Amino acid sequence: MSPDIRQRIALEAARIIAGQNYLSIAEARRKVAKRLGRTKRQQLPDNQEIEDVLLEYQQLFQSQHQPAELKQLRELASTAMRSLKAFHPLLTGAVLTGSADAGIIRRHLFSETTDRGDTVVPGTKNPLGRV
Structure with missing residues (x-):
């Protein structure tokens, strides 16, 4: 699988978590994977990949609060x-x-x-x- 797809899933999951903080990383990953039709575990980013993207996202878009x-x-x-x-x-x-x-x-x-x-x-x- 392309690293771009894996990164896209991580970014979209991070965006969802940042906007709906009640979702866990696993829930956000499943939601994005389902939407993109990616169901094989090896196609998905791991928790740390999503956490890293989430921290970057928060620094860029949520640094005020x-x-x-x-x-x-x-x-x-x-x-x-x-x-x-x-x-x-x-x-x-x-x-x-x-x-x-x-x-x-x-x-x-x-x-x-x-x-x-x-x-x-x-x-x-x-x-x-x-x-």
């Missing part, structure tokens, strides 16, 4: 992670990589025991999966 929104999301993530420190949280996704500009903060929590599966976050009524 994205850095401030990313900073705010990172501060919120830091606060949430401190309150969940007993679960050894790790930040993942766009807030970690720097491509987030609104929306979802993804965290992974770990417990040394299995009896915390129904634990509620202190100060809320939310089970851990829905903080």
Whole structure:
């Protein structure tokens, strides 16, 4: 497959993510691939290729607001992670990589025991999966 098609898919997926930040890289890639009739995995750009194009896109077209929104999301993530420190949280996704500009903060929590599966976050009524 031509590198141009692969780059086109990465660019279009990045544009979609930047405009509809609720979509994951995988969802955006599938949407573009379907539209272009590309279904074989080896024809598609990987996550890192799309992430690289997304960061470039944001620098070009969203430099007025994205850095401030990313900073705010990172501060919120830091606060949430401190309150969940007993679960050894790790930040993942766009807030970690720097491509987030609104929306979802993804965290992974770990417990040394299995009896915390129904634990509620202190100060809320939310089970851990829905903080």
